[in-house]
Amino acid sequence: MILTVTLNLALDVTYDVATLTRHATHRVQRVRQRAGGKGVNVSRVLASLGQETLATGLCGGPTGDLVRKDLHKAGLSHAFHTISGDTRRAVTVVDDDATVFNEPGPLVHPAEWSLFQAHFTRLARSASVVVFSGSLPPGLPDDAYATLIGLAGGAKTIVDTSGPALGAAVAAAPSLLKPNARELAETGLSPAGPLVVSRGGEGMRAMADGRCWEARPPEVLTGNPTGAGDAAAAALAVALRDGSPWEEALRDAVALSAAAVLTPVAGAVDHAAYRRFLSKVSVKEVPCPW
Template structure:
């Protein structure tokens, strides 16, 4: 397998992720928080942190502004993740996850503020500067409210003009804009794929996204695993690792990181899906989004309900 070229993980709408651990989530009552964790967040930031843990060269790119933007900047430096920050007059948003060991986490996600055109121009220029031939640019998460659809097209075009391949994990009009821009891989979850295309089945949704211009569509189905549809309309189904419980927040981002790491090494689509499933499962075992323990990957791979585990990374890991 080839060495992985640099990945640029773009978060158009970053956040400070706050995780509240409680004994039990109870709506309408005063609930005491047992533990508070604050980390730089947003889907692209989570992808960057997991790639760094896997030993993949990665740079996290995002606009930041205000005191919460300072927290994102300081947090990435503390975590040892290389970052390029585009200054913005818009305050970076906050998201809150309320977690217990009894039910699915409750997520409270601020929408973020509208970024002015100058910030978008600097973000696109940074993609053009940082993207490398045979590398990957991953654009993950929502776009700030009021963002013109053409901005997603600009990000994809800048990456492809630099010789990078592009994966976009977004939703709504941004997902369709990425497809029409000729993105190499679209990575929505099942609900996002159905909502963006107005279809009632995943096969139809994937067909619509491929027809719109996407090269490959990889849909995350949570505990049911992942499914990929390629340009020739082949379908690949990958079940999830069985018996994994914990905090699923950010598991899809970790799966995206595993997928890109595998594709960057030249893995087959089937092997890349298996690695994505394993990396996503590892994230469920972590206490907060954007973390995986590389030491658990081999054991999880052995539990995959497929004929053979993926060739996992052997590159030196960075923390």
């Protein structure tokens, strides 16, 4: 089982408006709500690939109830730990493109964090790979992912986050770091790997065992890039579990990520495009470091 961890879970809310105008009043034409958070999206992609997955993290309040209901409706296995604060919303206002407002998330109390560690330790025992995704809610220490990596037992670990949480995770030596290029640059760190860095439309680079690879997507894609990184994390989790060679893992991550761009919602992939892209992604070894 691949366990995904979303500590700063979200209810993704989408508002359709005619045109967003700063300092104006808008009539929202349609409201859509969906369980969100990067780890949840990784689990969605894994489930759609037929992979066994379980989503965990912190969930609370009336918004948390809406997230749980939506996960249930989607048939996605989940075991979130309940906290007293209300799960945040991420509001996306869509006119001809997306404008996003990310709430900071609920304050997590130290006792809740301790209880989650115990909950996580139990779940990790059944996991072959654990994927840690996204930001940390207020109240959690920067080294929250580092702590959980220490509790993951024999499971392999992937970290996809940014800022101080990414910096602290590097020190805990997860099986794989998967930041995007900007997020990694912002930390000022140069981790020695294993590392897969996503570079938007230019594809991804990997560094592992003193070797480096670069993979480019099969074509220039236009669509919704929001869930592309989460699709890549899903592919890499499967590759880690199966012990695939890094070249193959990178090819798979780029193909699945590109197939995610073609779908309008994060957590979904265009499976026909994925199969087509697999044979078209070019991977080459490049000198280290980049």
